[in-house]
Amino acid sequence: VEFLWVGNHPGIDLCNTVPVVRGGAVDLLADPEALDRWLRLSGWLRRDPTEPAGIATLAWVHRLRAALSEALVAGADRPVRLHAVNDALQDRARPVVTADGRIDLLGDDAQAQLRLDLTGLAAGALALDPARVRRCAGAHCVLVFFDTSRSGTRRWHDMATCGNRAKAATHHARTTA
Numbered sequence: 001v002e003f004l005w006v007g008n009h010p011g012i013d014l015c016n017t018v019p020v021v022r023g024g025a026v027d028l029l030a031d032p033e034a035l036d037r038w039l040r041l042s043g044w045l046r047r048d049p050t051e052p053a054g055i056a057t058l059a060w061v062h063r064l065r066a067a068l069s070e071a072l073v074a075g076a077d078r079p080v081r082l083h084a085v086n087d088a089l090q091d092r093a094r095p096v097v098t099a100d101g102r103i104d105l106l107g108d109d110a111q112a113q114l115r116l117d118l119t120g121l122a123a124g125a126l127a128l129d130p131a132r133v134r135r136c137a138g139a140h141c142v143l144v145f146f147d148t149s150r151s152g153t154r155r156w157h158d159m160a161t162c163g164n165r166a167k168a169a170t171h172h173a174r175t176t177a
């Protein structure tokens with residue numbers, strides 16, 4: 001299974017790295033190399049990491065991913081779910097002021113910097129309109145997407161797979177009823 005880019009935001013697609021394949025959850029970020037590959041392909045990092053992701057950073061990403069996917073689709077419960085996200089984030093960083101007068105955070109080392117950049121990614125996903133961030137309505141699908149359709153009524157992560165399956169199931173139910 002290759003990485004999925006169906007969420008319309010890399011922070012959402014980070015949550016889409018544990019898809020259900022033939023009835024079982026598959027972790028596409030099973031090792032640090034996979035995380036590095038995902039980061040490169042996501043196009044998210046503004047600066048190239050100075051070293052590959054370590055095993056501790058991978059474990060950190062797994063915690064963040066689990067908490068973030070709950071928070072993104074939690075609706076009114078989002079503030080509560082955010083506690084889990086912020087618990088996962090615990091890290092060391094120092095504030096710096098930038099040339100244009102903003103406050104930025106710098107990681108203590110390359111791994112902390114990588115985690116900070118991923119924290120920015122999570123924040124970016126949480127900044128999207130929550131009413132348009134939803135989980136696919138497919139029966140066994142766990143994928144999340146940001147609905148960029150004009151009507152804002154998109155239900156499936158992909159029309160060709162989950163959408164068609166739902167239509168076929170409805171048709172089957174109708175014809176067998």
Ligand SMILES: [Zn+2]
Nearest residue numbers: 136138141162
């Ligand atoms: Zn789906």
